[in-house]
Amino acid sequence: MASFRDPIKSGLNEYYGKLKQTVKGLTPEELLWQPGPESNHILWTVWHMARVSDRWANSTVLGGEELWTRDDWAKRLGMPVDRYGRGETPEQVRDFPSVEIGLVLQYFDEAHASMLAMVDALEQADLDRDVFAAYRNESLNIGWILGHILAEESQHLGQVAYIRGIQRGFNG
Amino acid sequence: MKTGIEFESSGYGQSPDDVRSLPGVNIADLVQYFDDVRAASFRVVDGISDDELATVFTRRDRSITWSWILGHVLVEESQHLGQVAFIRGMIRGLGG
Known part of the structure; x- marks a missing residue:
């Protein structure tokens, strides 16, 4: 039976598949390169995308613990538990630790899987339900959240592709 | 025009x-x-009804569904939005 879950999951898998393709083969230097002193770099962006996925699915919607702490991903990446990305300064981006992209993507794989599972567990009636997002101090509608996740993550994907293109050229 | x-x-x-x-x-x-x-x-x-989400279309020799189209439009447009914001940021700086 087709449902609202299908377009959402299709979009989630589309952006995530494209993200993995877009970072393929990039060197550590390319991952950390900033077009300007206030620009985000690819590594920061990918890490932040993974954090976004983890938080929305596991904490905000499901009301549980983020994989970041539950599965020790903060520790494995050598990063503070309270780091998320939202509102960070250019200094924080610039000083981002040179963590292995493979490890970030492992975390992201698990966050993405938990996101798909979260969507699979939703029913039509859940779309009208609100959940409280503590880190934003606001109540948000689950239907809105699903659209927002696709919009936010895909914006970042576009940025990652753009930064790669600046470095490697049109089909690089 | x-x-x-x-x-x-x-x-x-x-x-x-x-x-x-x-x-x-x-x-x-x-x-x-x-x-x-x-x-x-x-x-x-x-x-579009729930049942119609599974309707198949052909585009560029591929079979696609309404579900794919709806997800894809969000993903593609948002990618470009991110690029627009990034370019603006490069021109005007962080809060510009």
Whole structure:
């Protein structure tokens, strides 16, 4: 039976598949390169995308613990538990630790899987339900959240592709 | 016609030269076009039932469904939005 879950999951898998393709083969230097002193770099962006996925699915919607702490991903990446990305300064981006992209993507794989599972567990009636997002101090509608996740993550994907293109050229 | 851009053109597969040679279109006209498209799109989406989400179309020799199209439009448009924001940030700086 087709449902609202299908377009959402299709979009989630589309952006995530494209993200993995877009970072393929990039060197550590390319991952950390900033077009300007206030620009985000690819590594920061990918890490932040993974954090976004983890938080929305596991904490905000499901009301549980983020994989970041539950599965020790903060520790494995050598990063503070309270780091998320939202509102960070250019200094924080610039000083981002040179963590292995493979490890970030492992975390992201698990966050993405938990996101798909979260969507699979939703029913039509859940779309009208609100959940409280503590880190934003606001109540948000689950239907809105699903659209927002696709919009936010895909914006970042576009940025990652753009930064790669600046470095490697049109089909690089 | 208002924008001076060919009817068939959507941007897909264009080259850097094509990008550079886009006519100097009035941004207000583009936004108006976009508003019209968005309103029409909402009417289409409002008309799709759950069962119809699985309807198959053929495009560029591929089979796609309404589910794929809806997800794809969000993903593709948002990618470009992110690029627009990034370019603006490069020009104007972080809070610009």
